[in-house]
Amino acid sequence: MSFRISPTSSVDNFDYENTDSEASSTHSVASLFDPIKEAAMTPFNLFDQFIEIDGRYYFNDKELKTYLPSDRQEHARTRVQLYVYKLLWGGHFSSPITEELALGINVLDVGCGGGSWISAMATNFPLSSFVGIDISPLFPEDNPPNSAFIKCDVHDGLPFPSNSFDFIFQGFLVVSIDWQSWSEKVIKELIRVTKPGGYIEIMDMDAEAMNPGEIGRKYNHIMSTKFADAGINTMSSSGVVKAFGEHKREVTVEAVRKKKYYLGKHGGKLGEMALACYIQALESMGAFIGPLFDVTEDGYKQLLTDYYDELNNCNSFMTCYRIIVKKK
Secondary structure (H helix, E strand, C coil): CEECCCCCHHHCCCCCCCCCCCCCCCCCCHHHHHHHHHHHCCCCCHHHHEEEECCEEEECCCCCCCCCCCCHHHHHHHHHHHHHHHHHHCCCCCCCCHHHHHHCCEEEEECCCCCHHHHHHHHHCCCCEEEEEECCCCEECCCCCCEEEEECCHHHCCCCCCCCEEEEEEECCHHHCCHHHHHHHHHHHHHHHEEEEEEEEEEEEEEEEECCCHHHHHHHHHHHHHHHHCCCCCCCHHHHHHHHHCCCCCEEEEEEEEEEEECCHHHHHHHHHHHHHHHHHHHHCHHHHHHHHCCCHHHHHHHHHHHHHHHHCCCCEEEEEEEEEEEC
16 A cells, blocks of 8 residues: 655645755665565555544554554654754754765665655665665655665564664654663664664654643643653653663764754744644544543644644744764
8 A cells, every 4th residue: 555645734835845856866775675575574454454533544553652643644744744854953864974875875764654754865865775664554656766665563673684774764763662662672673784884863852842831731741641651751862872872882872962943933934834743743642642631522622722822822842852873
């Protein structure tokens, strides 16, 4: 099953369609992808994998810790989110590998979602090979020829030989997987499949809005409690650094970079887009967190409207971080 990514109606006014280079892609990933394709792409049944709630599709697996849906609307939201963080950071990555990417290296995106990061990077660096993996099979059908996608669950390990990739990127996955699994299993796999001298870059966000108003304080409390019950650390940057620190013999944490951005009109265009993405995410999680506010479905919608107004009229901000790790 495949689809074409399209923007959601609430962010149609933002011009993010032509933000990346239009360089033609000429390099094939067959040499990297074919040896592991058969092992990685195990059969699955979409009807068993997803459950529909209020017109949105969620993973039908209680072991998964994500409360966000996996459907076209969510992938459209994350496409806008990708553009927000490109604006914030001035690019899609911060690791010192631009020259290597231009010459041609192997790159893995762990938890690639709808494949927006892969598609942008593969277009910008046609001599490099890009592979994206995600538990959701909803990948784009028009990806560049130097990119490929594999459905797999990181809990089961990464379906690649050791020392396969020069650069591994993981974006916004830390709050979608329980901390024990990530720190004890996933991190070891990231290190294993990275080549010596290669880089691992973790981009995520400390998920609570800072300097909150009354509604924001309620959301922060409920979200942190909900995630804590699932074993997820919502203020995760320090935890990620500590987890990599447990592998000092294999890797070095070279940089921890953080950027603060304001939600809503106080943050300009970026802040307005970020606020739209944030509210859409909370709306998407309504089936799981709405009942914790002890309100009806309509009451939750009104709460989101009030929260949107609150964030637009106070100086609430969030922090995004990038952690750059080099394998010895």
